[in-house]
Amino acid sequence: MFAHPRRILRVVLVAFCAVALGAAVAAPAQATISLSSGYVTPTSGNTTTKFTYRVKYWNTGGVLPDAVKTAIWSSGTGTRWFSMWALDPADTNPVDGKWYTLGLTLAAGTYSYRFAAQVGATWVYWPTPAGSYAAGPTVTQANPVALTGGYVTPVSGTNTTTFSWRVKYWNANNAPPDEVKAAVWFPALKTTYWYAMYPYDPSDTNYRDGAVYAYSRKWLPPGTYAYRCAARQGTNWAYWPTPAGTYASGPTVYSDDETAIRNLYQQFVQYMEAEDLAGTMSLFSENFLHQGTTKAAEQVNMAAFFSKYSGINITTSVPVISITGDTATASLHVTIATDNYGVVRDTTMAPGSDDVGICFLHKESGAWRFYGDQKWYGAAAFSTYGAGGYAYGLGLWVWDRTYRATSITVNGPGIPADTPLALSTHGQGNWVAWPVLPTPPLAPPMTYTFTITDPYGVTVLQDVVEGYCTEVATNLSPSGGETVSGTPTFSWTGVSLPGATYEVDVFDQALNGIWQVYGLTTTTVPYGGPALTPGELYQWSAVVRDVNGNISVSYATFHAG
Helix, strand or coil: CCCCHHHHHHHHHHHHHHHHHHHHHHHCCCCCEEEEEEEEEEEEEEEEEEEEEEEEEEECCCCCCEEEEEEEEEECEEEEEEEEECCEEECHHHCCCEEEEEEEECCEEEEEEECCCCCEEEEEEEEECCCCEEEEEEEEEECCCEEEEEEECCCCCCCCEEEEEEEEEEECCCCCCCCCEEEEEEECEEEEEECCCEEEECCCHHHHHHEEEEECCCCCCCCEEEEEEEEEECCEEEEEEECCCCCEEEEEEHHHHHHHHHHHHHHHHHHHHCHHHHHHHEECCCCCEEEEEHHHHHHHHHHHHHCCCCCEHHHHECCCEEEECEEEEEEEEEEEEEEEEEEEEEEEEEEEEECCCHHEEEEEEEEEEEEECCCCCCCEEEEEEEECCCCCCCEEEEECCCCCCEEEEECCCCCCCCCEEEEEECCCCEEEEEEEEECCCCCCCCHHHHHEECCCEEEEEEEEECCCCCHHHHHEEECCCCEEECCCEEECCCCCCCCCEEEEEECCCCCCCEEEEEEEEEEEEECCCCCCCCCEEEEEEEECCCCCCEEEEEEEEEEEE
């Protein structure tokens, strides 16, 4: 019934060998690693083209590569190796293939490429055999020509000024241009003319770092010109400015008269800053007359100005000039700052406003001089609006600098017939009235007629109120009678009206005006008037003036500390 022990042992050994042999037969095959489907796209382009290299990596064992690389060869660079990246990082199964990619731009040349992938100590390649290359891409130089840094110098002058247009020519291949040209647009003719440009420095032949080309000429008629530049090398064109067809502005060519008038304003600023009364008045015509102010009266006013202010500093914009024969008008922005009163003027002076005698000019014996508007009077009507329930009203003014008038009345909507104007006690020959308008306010425009009587007869002037300025300055500081130590700085929240300016007026306890600055475009200004008396209550106003001269007024008080 029982087998022999040796037979049992033989059976166990046979069985063990069979199991071992079976296990060996079932061992998995070694993983296959390969690369396939390599390509580059596009197959041709220029030096601005981005070329994309791709290859598919396979591993039947599911193992990701340690590296996938592209070898790119050209005769100019030899072989250069670049690392590739997974096209889809989320794809972690290379059993069915995983794409790797590389994108870059290339210098001009003819290229070939191959791919390699590494897993441990094993490398595989595409194409095969190892060391083989696939052709592509072919890269041409993108437009090697460029223009930069165009300009004209000087930016302004007269018809005797020599103007020079310049531009820098670049060529990546260091090839000289076949032509470089400047197109100049003539405003009077409304036509563009092309002119050849030449090397500014003929010895500079390194076009890779740019070479300047220039065209120069004079005898340009007055006007504001425009220009552009173009360069060609072979079939390649470049333009400045870009895009092609765009123009840059310049130069501005002034007539001899315009130049003389600009020089007149420069002399005026120089004499004013030097507080040179004789020099300043030499720029005024002997026949100067502006709203009743003669040259003699203006000299008195100027002497008073120099006596009151010290350390005068004036900045102006470039005057905008209109010339008709021997007369001219000009407008300019003027800021006058002084050492002892700070900013005292910050305004645009133009014909039609009240303080612009220097905006009217006349040519006398070949020299331009300030002439005034040649009127004995000036008149203005504007609307007023006050914060805090203050009524709508009017400001009615006549300037009578020589105190020539004996009476002035005004007629117009919303006021009694022949409303009289009174001569201001603050001097300067101002006749004023501040009538209150009905509520609701009248619909603009409203025309007011001023009748001015003097020993020589009657002068009639008119002005129109265009509307109302109902936006007011708010959050005035200082306010509420607070005590301010040292020099006050006035600030407020401004308005949204386009072109609005601000005025600050400071009054003493008796409501006498002690300091004023107008034409401000900022909402803060330091006090620049005479010393304040400690403990005294002062009132100040922030005035908003719209583009038509209408105003709104806000008031606040403070004590001097």
